[in-house]
Amino acid sequence: MLLKMPALWHWNFVGTVAERLVDGREHIYLERFWDYAADPSRIDADTRAYYAEQYAAPGAMRAAFSQFGAFAQDARDNAQWARTKLRIPVLALGAEPVTASRTTGLGPLVAATLHQVADDVSEAIVSGAGHWLIEEKPEATIACMKWCALMSIVARCVPTLREFTRMQISTGPSKITAYHRANHGSRLHPLRSARRDPGRGSNP
Numbered sequence: 001m002l003l004k005m006p007a008l009w010h011w012n013f014v015g016t017v018a019e020r021l022v023d024g025r026e027h028i029y030l031e032r033f034w035d036y037a038a039d040p041s042r043i044d045a046d047t048r049a050y051y052a053e054q055y056a057a058p059g060a061m062r063a064a065f066s067q068f069g070a071f072a073q074d075a076r077d078n079a080q081w082a083r084t085k086l087r088i089p090v091l092a093l094g095a096e097p098v099t100a101s102r103t104t105g106l107g108p109l110v111a112a113t114l115h116q117v118a119d120d121v122s123e124a125i126v127s128g129a130g131h132w133l134i135e136e137k138p139e140a141t142i143a144c145m146k147w148c149a150l151m152s153i154v155a156r157c158v159p160t161l162r163e164f165t166r167m168q169i170s171t172g173p174s175k176i177t178a179y180h181r182a183n184h185g186s187r188l189h190p191l192r193s194a195r196r197d198p199g200r201g202s203n204p
Contacts, residue, residue, distance in 0.1 A: 014069040022061055027052035029061075036131035038096065043135055078117065086118040089152040093144055095129040095136075122148045 022029045030052055034043045055061055092111035111123035124144040129137040 011068045014065040026055045038130035082117045089120045090118040091148040092123045094125050
């Protein structure tokens with residue numbers, strides 16, 4: 001159904017004829033896409049010129065069109081891969097779906113889509129951005145990515161911390177040291193070393 005929407009005509013604009021029509025006019029083709037920004041003025045002239053130059057390189061527009069041309073195969077592949085969901089952490093990073101005048105981002109639809117193929121999905125929406133997150137709101141976008149990475153690390157550390165706590169209560173610190181050496185190598189954690197020897201702040 002999406003492929004038939006007039007606003008998404010570029011999804012069907014593929015093949016050698018499309019390449020020939022755009023050849024030498026890449027900047028004209030790309031200009032309409034900058035309107036997907038929440039505020040198109042954030043995409044400055046230098047940025048637009050840079051991307052136009054990159055897409056004017058030999059084979060670049062063919063590769064860009066091929067992305068859209070592969071949608072039918074993507075749908076078949078995704079249906080197959082969804083049978084076994086990803087177990088790694090996945091960040092669903094979307095933009096605000098609506099501005100004062102038009103729809104520019106997919107918002108929570110990104111997370112809804114990724115939940116079909118992954119179990120551990122974190123959702124974040126960048127406020128004030130449209131389709132081009134990193135170009136419009138680089139600081140906020142990077143902050144969301146760092147937050148997701150940090151939460152993934154914390155989530156995986158919690159079971160280990162609980163295990164250490166249970167061991168300390170039931171068997172004492174010596175068994176914790178043995179566990180650490182068996183599972184993480186011979187070097188002790190700096191804080192644990194400091195507790196054992198107050199005169200040393202960390203291991204060499």
